[in-house]
Amino acid sequence: MSSHNTSLAAAIRNILVVIVVWEIVGRMDWVAGGALPGLSEILIRFWTDLGDYPGHIWATVYASSLGFLIGNTLAIAAGIVFVLSPTLLRLTRGVNIAVFALPPIAIAPILVLTLSGMAPRVTLAALGVYFVTMSATVIGLSQYDTRSADLVRAYGGGNWLVMKLVRLRGAVPDILGGLRVAAPNAVLGAILAEFGGGGRWGLGTYLLGSLGRGEPERLWGIGLAATVIAGLSYAIFAVISNRILGSTRSVTLNTAIPSAGEYPKYSRPVRLLISAGTLMLPFLLWWAFIKLTGVPDLIAKTPFGVIDYLFLSEGSASARSKLLDALLQTLPITALGMAAGLIFAFLLAISSRMFPGFLRTFMPIALVTQTMPLVALTPLLVLILGRGYSVTLWVTISVTFFPAFVLLAQGIQRVPHSVLELPRAYGASAWKEMRMVSIPAALPYLFASTRLTVPRALLGVMIAEWLATGTGLGNLLNRSRGYLDYGMIWTVAAVSVLLSVAFYYIVLAVERRTLAHFGMQQAE
Incomplete structure (x- = not known):
């Protein structure tokens, strides 16, 4: 039996x-007196509620599919433009990082206030896919066969023809x-x-309407329905990738943007001007956006409206006090959850190298936790763990460990065998070889995974606060919606984005110093 069939049998x-x-x-x-029903009980309740699902599932699939199409079209087009114009890539870096760091739970009320109909759902779905696909496109287009490009140029082809005939074809694995x-x-x-959003149809609406009924079988049914939709969307492109590229071609994603060394050399005044533009463009x-939508003030x-709300208006002292109290509740649990998620991912990555069978056992469970949308997973964890800080910690670990684990495992697995043979030749144990060679070699992936998990950790905490604990930024956002405190809604959204961006750049600065100390090159 082949190794592929053995792995498939083990997974099943x-x-x-x-x-x-x-x-x-x-x-x-x-578990908690029935908070985790048997799978047969969930399926029986699903069958009983079957008439409710078609409308809700169709609304979710329609909005997510349209957002997926629009967001990825813009992302691929932006990636092509950024590769053709590195200056534009640098100028829009602030916008791209802000989109990546945008907690969807913070921006959702904003979109509901400013857009109508299905537009908020489609927009949030499009924002969710933009950065991932744009980054993949930029990296795929930047890593091309220069010999083929030289051949096209030798026959009179320009940059666009090189893009069409060489770069785009070579970038297909990364884009997929x-x-x-x-x-x-x-x-x-x-x-x-x-x-x-308050709409009638959609799995999110159905879940919201079912939260207060004390029916765990229904909540688990809705959660699993959302998981199946997300899992199928993932599987569709996995199948396409395997059919087009072959199962031996890597489809792992490097989430970084190409290094600054590829940018043109500018004078100091021009660099300062570009940096200022990078900072100002998101604002x-x-x-x-506010002016074009025509929504009342x-x-x-606007950015000036948020500043006025926090510092200049009559109620600004009270607003600052509420915001500070919420931050003091959110930030510690975010840091703790992110650290725990990274440690868990690190241990799993080491285990995947030293005990390959463990990885086959763990992966099916991990994939289910990652494909179940957070807003569906959180109420289920509340049923099991209650509404204390433990549920916040579990949600945060759940959303941070998997992408970090994938990157760390990739870094450890990519250490060349020739490098590993030296400590083995001197009789080093597997753990000593891991500690002295593999782990240091995976440092760039550790930092990349940390950058990746910062906004996800904040998102997980805010969702848990919104749905479970009644504390922190998530709860402040929820209460502000109920009180129609629009200034606080916009303030929480802006602060959450600024926090994620700030943490992203702090990690980036530490990464540069650390890798420079070890003489490693940063894949930024």
């Missing part, structure tokens, strides 16, 4: 074991990898907008 066996254990535990009510990762993000974006686009706040 592990899934069946999980199902059997789940059924026994659920039927015996061993980006689409594969982005697909579940579109589903999450649509459900989050439904959850806070300019924010202001333009009472509802929509």
Whole structure:
């Protein structure tokens, strides 16, 4: 039997074991007095509620599919433009990082206030896929066969012809990898907008209406339905990738942007001007969005409106006090959850190298937790863990460990065998070889995974605060929606984005210093 068939059989066996254990535990009510029902009980309730699902599923699939199409079209087009114009890539870096760091739960109320109909759902789905696919496109187009490009230029071809005949074809693996990762993000974006949008249809709306009924079987059914949709969207592009590229071609995604060394050399005044433009462009686009939508000033706040709300208006002292109290509740648990998620990912990555069988056992469970949208996962964890800080910590670990684990495992696995042979030749144990060679070699991936998990950790905490604990920025955002405190809604959204961007650049600065100390090159 081939190794592929063996791995497939092991995965199927592990899934069946999980199902059997789940059924026994659920039927015996061993978890929080029935908070985790048996799988058969969930399926029975799903069948009872079957008439409710078509309309809700169609609304979610329609919004997420349209957002996926629009967001990825813009992302691929932007990636092509950025590669042709590195100056534009540098100028828009602030916007791109802001889009990446944007917590969907913070921007969802903003979109509901400023847009109508299905537009908030489609927009949030599009924002969820943009950065991943744009980054994949830029990296794929930047890593091309220069010999083929030279041949095109030798026959009189220009940059666009090189892009068409060489770069775009070579970037197909990276773009498909980006689409594969982005697909579940579109589903999450649509459900989050439904959850806070007040519409009639959608799985987010159905979940919101079911939260107060004390029916765990229904909540688990809705969560699993959302998981199946997100999982299928991921699987579709996995199949496409394998069919087009072959199963031996890597579809892992490097989420960084090409290094600054590829940019043209500018004089100091020009560099300062570009840097100023990078900082100001996100705020300019924010202001333009408000003006173009034509939303009244009472509802929509420009950057100057947020500053006035926090520092100049009569109630600014009270607003600052509320915001500070919320930050003091959110930031510590975010840092703790992110650290725990990274440590968990690090241990899993080491285990995947030293105990390959462990990885086959763990991956099916991990994939389920990653494809289930957060807004559906959180109420289920509340049923099991209650509404304390433990649920916030679990949600944060759940959303941060998997992408970090994938990158760290990739870094450890890519250490050349020739490098590993030296410590082995001197009799080093597997752990000593890991500690002295593999782990230091994976440092760039550790920093890349940290940058990746910062906004995800904040998102996880805010969703748990919104749905479970009643504390922090998530709860402040939810209460502000109820009180129609539009200034605070915009303020929380702006602060959450600024925090994510600030943490991103702090990690980036530490990464540069650390890798320079070890003589490593940063894949920025």
